[in-house]
Amino acid sequence: MTDAPLAATAAGSLPGHARALRFAAFGAPEMLAVEHLPLAPPGAGEALVAVHAASVNPSDVKNVAGRMRQTVPPRIPGRDFAGVVAAGPAEWLGAEVWGTGGDIGFTRDGSHAEYLRLPVAALSRKPAGLSFAQAGAVGVNYVTAWIGLDYAQLAPGETLLVIGATGGVGGAAAVIAAGRGARVIAACRGAAPADAPARRATGEFIDLAAEDLGARVAAMTGGKGVDVVYDCVGRPDLTEAALGALAFRGRLVAIAGTPGEQVRFELIPFYRRECRILGVDSLKRSAAECAPMMDALRAGFESGAYPPPAIAEAHPLADGARAFASVARGTRGRVVITMR
Template identity: 70%
Template sequence: MTSQTDAGTPFRAARFGAFGGPDVLDVVAMPGIDPGIGGALVRVHAASINPSDVKNVAGRMRQTVPPRTPGRDFAGVVVAGPEDWVGAEVWGTGGDIGFLRDGSHAEYVVLPPGALARKPENLSFAEAGAVGVNYVTAWIGLVEYAAQKPGETVVVLGATGGVGGAVCAIARHRGARVIACVRGAVAEDAVCRQVGAELLDITGIDLAATLREMAGGRGVDVVYDGVGTPALFEPAIEALAFGGRVVCIAGTPGEKVRIELIPFYRKEARLIGVDSLKRGVAACAPILDALAEGFASGAYPPPVIAQAWPLADVAHAYAAVAAGTRGRVILTLA
């Protein structure tokens, strides 16, 4: 193992000792850490705040035991660890950091070497630190589970959201026709618009009939549901073609949806759930490596940074995410 001078240096981190709203977060001084043999120490330059981070602090993630430093996404520089990684600019995300182990909303984070992935050079640290959860969740559902193929029709429910936009970008890059379901006007910088998805305003329409008509009567191949309401999920199921797949990442506790089983099984349709929290930081690194080419080529537009906050204002940054700020909210740490 080789290291720069950062290993063992005291640092600042966001911490919560009890669950609650953003106001339970404090910035505290932490003792210096050494990653030890087989570990890597990353100096965090930027880290986005996801809705799941807010839920984590609120106590909605059963696996988390405080005190804890939250934070899933990050971008920074390796300052200690394997010789061929020291000095490398990296990015990452994981469903374990911030939950089962201290996360990225700190000046340093310790990772296993298998969690290291090189950041695309054309992305800033702020942009790279805002990619993780959205694109990894999109990739797992669309590429790994639904096995989307070129020429297929992909419908995205919640297309203006973070994951929805990522699905639009990945599917377009993989040769799909993408129908982005939206409500009303769509911002010019929305990913679904930037990548050339077909925008479908679903306000007041018969969604199932409209989708079948747009697909020439045969139905659609993949529906990626980032909303999780019966009003959209049920017609999406109806609109599936033979062999169609529905990927679901959202829902409301206690709310039920209906599926008519005879047409569902006769279509040999599939319903797929995705929970990216099940993927640890090391398991996400190969996905980020696979995504890097799309960002390097410009096929995936850089994330829109809505707000950037210093670590000292972490409680205000969390409050912005809790309020539903459009675009990504990041902490700047370097």
């Protein structure tokens, strides 16, 4: 692939129409269709990104299914993106950028298209060492992990337990925490794959399929417990065990759960240990609000402290519905849609 067409676009020759994956009504991935839509130049304070690659997240699949109340079809889905600025302020023209946001794909058209219109404040320069496909698969997982660790105020020398450490957010939380000087204990079902980001962060693992979470944490911490739990699973029995494993002034970050299920725990030891529960929903952050976090993440990818995402599948835009179906089936690794 060459950048010559993009250079011409940056010079001012935007096409009149561009392809986009769009759904006109909620439903299964089959509701998605590629359409040729009019393309207007960006307005004041905006930029137009020629998208090269954009991942498909579980929240994108839920969006098409109608589980996001803020979305009104017809809508182009897609939260994460990587591409080149094709129109906008002169200082950004031709820049390779990446990003994510809880507004794009939901309250405004998203990244599963050849072009994405954004506020200039949403632009962040892509790490040079990542391909467009890799960069387009970072946003949701790493931003969610970053927010949770900031909320918990994880400090160097503290111990973090990640439940669901082989998932996207769990792996991101593990490597970010290790980069901040924390001890990381990774909990997952079975053995973590060799390419799991959590293996970059720690050698301490708990097999949730074979070991008692609370007992193992007590043994690994000398009975002290952990300072922070990042719960990416939300299964009541695991969350209850994690709450019991919190040290004095411990914090639990929750990002997952199942509708109707309840977590039960005893309040007296919880408040006597001055513990806290923190909820995180990255959908509440717009692309402009996520851009500073993407800027902060860049150094970790450029230094190699954060491993590139493992791309399981890459589908051309014409096969976008298949990419959504793959994520709906639970494909391990990142699934991306490529535009160019």
